Amino acid sequence: MRPTSLAIMTISASLLAQPALAISRYNTTQLTCDQVRQRVINEGAAILRYPSTRVKNMTLYDRYVTRTALCDPHEYAERAYVPTKDTARCPVLNCQDYDPESRRFNFGKPIVRF
Numbered sequence: 001m002r003p004t005s006l007a008i009m010t011i012s013a014s015l016l017a018q019p020a021l022a023i024s025r026y027n028t029t030q031l032t033c034d035q036v037r038q039r040v041i042n043e044g045a046a047i048l049r050y051p052s053t054r055v056k057n058m059t060l061y062d063r064y065v066t067r068t069a070l071c072d073p074h075e076y077a078e079r080a081y082v083p084t085k086d087t088a089r090c091p092v093l094n095c096q097d098y099d100p101e102s103r104r105f106n107f108g109k110p111i112v113r114f
Contacts, residue, residue, distance in 0.1 A: 023047055023063070028082045033090035036082065040092060045070050048092070050083050064092045068112075071095035079112055 025047040028036050040046050045065045052058040068077040077093040084090040093112060 025049060025061075028084045028090070031084055032086045033084045036084050036090055037092065040064050041066055048082050053083075062094050064094045066093065074098055077112055 023045060024039070024043055026036065026039060026049065028048050028050045031039075036048065040048075045063055047061055048064050049059055049061040052060050062080075064080070064082075065071060065077050068075075071077055072095065074097060075095040076098045078096040080092055080094045081089040082092055
């Protein structure tokens with residue numbers, strides 16, 4: 001094998017072995033609802049952090065998406081709400097487990113618009 005071919009194969013293998021780009025994380029209480037929604041829309045998915053309303057000094061977080069296609073195959077995008085600087089209930093979507101048995105007469109995963 002020629003050194004050039006070996007170098008190309010080595011570089012290609014190292015690029016394929018790299019982990020996926022990191023997902024962005026945002027503290028929702030420092031942003032307005034429109035800013036939170038726009039960042040999720042721009043990136044497709046983001047980790048949103050916010051303080052718990054039930055447990056003092058506890059931070060909650062989850063992955064929020066723009067559509068079901070960004071969830072795992074056994075999940076779908078469901079409406080959720082996070083607190084922001086300007087509102088206590090900013091509408092976003094996060095992935096929830098999908099159980100086809102519980103949806104006996106509806107076919108397929110529910111479609112919820114961002």
